[in-house]
Amino acid sequence: MTSAISMHDLVKKFYRVTAVDHLNLEVPEGAIYALVGPNGAGKTTAIKILMNIFPATSGRAEVLGTDSRHIAGRAFRSIGYVSENQELPMWMRVSEFLAYLRPFYRTWDRDLENGLAKQYDLPLDRKLGKLSRGVRMKAALVSLLAYHPKLIVLDEPFGGLDPLIRDELIEGLLERAGEATMFVASHDLAEIENVASHVGYLEEGRLRFSEDMAVLVERFREVELTFDAPPALPEKWPESWMQVAASGAVARFIESRFEEERTRGEISKLFGKSRDVTFTAMSLRSIFLAMAKAGRGRSA
């Protein structure tokens, strides 16, 4: 499978601060890839390197088979990029903005533009500067989707938007999912949880993991063990176990490499016989919280 985006040992430093630290990442074609991580993790920096908004300090990246340093001009006919902080021409009316961008793209679909404008109920005669943030984001998204880009890159597109608008925008994106690869950076797990096919977790400029969403969700479980008496916690436990704790006769931990038979075997070996063992699937939010806590524990 070819990659729509690939990053090889990408580094970006701003004076003494390393914003992106030897990032290696592949986004398969057709995927909806969510790059998540806390504020300041380096997500926006990585995206701006991909879009050739500024250069990397070292390493390289490729976008749709082109070195990111050469992404310019006509290359953007196949790429759609929207960021929450993007400066739009506030003096333009929505209709003017769309009409202005139209001639830049050979694949601009006028019917799609009109359909999306209607779907999002865009106020075409109002200036972009007079719109609320959410409606302005809708206008930006229409201007991006109307020309059927092969790659859609979104940087915190839904931050601060009310749930209704957010759902509208996500719905609009999902309708295009079949024809484009999407790369979405976000710190809001809820907005991408039901959307992304792949996820990568960036923390302090480093990629902690990157994998298929289904595989990720499948390998994490909250494990609860019930005993007849308060158990003694083992001195050592497998590396894949996180947040091991006991409270009364109940012991809990998070298993990050869940395979039922193997996990049961390790439990039995370390804890002995238990009255009950339950395995509960975790939300993406819970998974990342657990990983974040584990990360802080490592750095401490």
Next chain:
Amino acid sequence: MSNQILHIFRKDVRHHWPEIVLSLAAVVTYAWRQSAHLAAWNQVAPGDTPLSQLASVLVTVAWVLLIVRVVQGENLVGDRQFWVTRPYEWKKLLVAKLLFVLVFVNVPLFILQSFVLMAAGFPLSSHIAGLLWLQLLWVIFVILPVLTLATVTAGIGQFVLTVLGLVLCIIFAAALFGKVNAPGVSVVESLPSEIGGLILLAASVAVVLWQFARRRAAQSRTLLLGAASVFPLIAIVTPYTALIAHKYPMATPGQRLSVQLAFDPATLTSHEGGFPEKDKVHVLIPLLVSGVDDGSMVEVGGVMESIQANGGAQWNSGWHGSSMRFLANHQHANLVITLKRDFFERVKSTPVNLHLTFAMAPMQARKTERLVTRDDVFPVAGEGRCMFSPFDPDVILCSFLFKTPLLLARAKSDEITCPVRRNEIPLPSGMILYSSLGEGGGLALNPIRTNIFYHWDLDRDVDDVKARDYRSRVCPGTPLTLFSNWEDLPRYRTELKIDGIRLADYQLNDARDGMGGFGITVP
């Protein structure tokens, strides 16, 4: 996209129409005032009226604003602009911006200057090249610098702050330059600014291209700062003494000099005319002048004075600029030397040896015309026009296209047609009067340059009374000989040694009315 350039241009016109209208209104205002001014003065108008001056400032400010706003419409600084991830082709974007400047700055400038030129009575068709030359000056000295700064600043506020900062730096650099031993010797003194200017011009072009192509603001700013810092560096490292020696080679023994200078020991009286300066004394050295051919003049590009006294005391002024000029029939000149007071006090009463070195720049007029001044407009030097000012009959106003030529006018006392005023003394017969217009031109909104003949120097002393009581002026009907189209002749250095001079005998006392200084003065 088939025509991205025009598409961006049209968008810019829609966006910036208020600034366009403002700038065009300022242009129309200036053109209207200038044409009215020219009509009122019979086409020989003394420069701009206050309203025209205000309009010209408005025009320039409006154009600067327009250029900055249109360039920053697609801001080249920062990383949040929506357009950087749209299919803009940087060359087409640059051409679109240049097209905008061409249409709304260069074309109105051309039309404005053509209009003023025709209102002043000059035919347009034969002066297109001159107008295009002015366009080039505007591009180099206004449009390109503004364009360059607009590409490295994020908004109009940052642009204004940058300009203010640059002005402060220039003031500081000029003060620093004055402390560097950079002589004000003509031809040589301009070298640092000429070289620095070329470097800055090249850097500006490079920055504009680089910013549009790559948007690396930090690197671009560094390049500009580096180019600007070349000015003081060049000023410091330039070998001025060697350059002066090269540009003004020492006259050879058999060389025919364009002027002969000698010390005039007869003039020994104490003079007034020094302006009081703390710790400094002015000494006036009278000179005899001869040998300047008719139709020629000798400008002194620079002077160096050195004094050697008994007992080993020495002083050297180093090379410095001079405004002295020698004309045919001139017989006297004065050189004012400024000394430190403590050195003067040490040597003033003992004979010293004075060594003067002059850097001479002789010139020969290639055109001599004889004309009779008139009550109304009379032509001079090709396309120049002159007339006596209706407000001051002693002043002759002259208009020229694009630049004022160097003009020397000569009159004879016997031919002056002015009636003698009360308390005025007619000049003795056979005296020669000279007046000149300095060469000038360059960047301005108004393509017409005006200058005036108002001060007439006498070729020699007059007896007993001060020169200002004499009728040293011309009137309608006075014949003049005009020398123009000056050709530079080979420059040279010459020396004059004055041994055994007592400086106290030539000290300039502080003037009662604060007048005095360098240059030719008529005692």
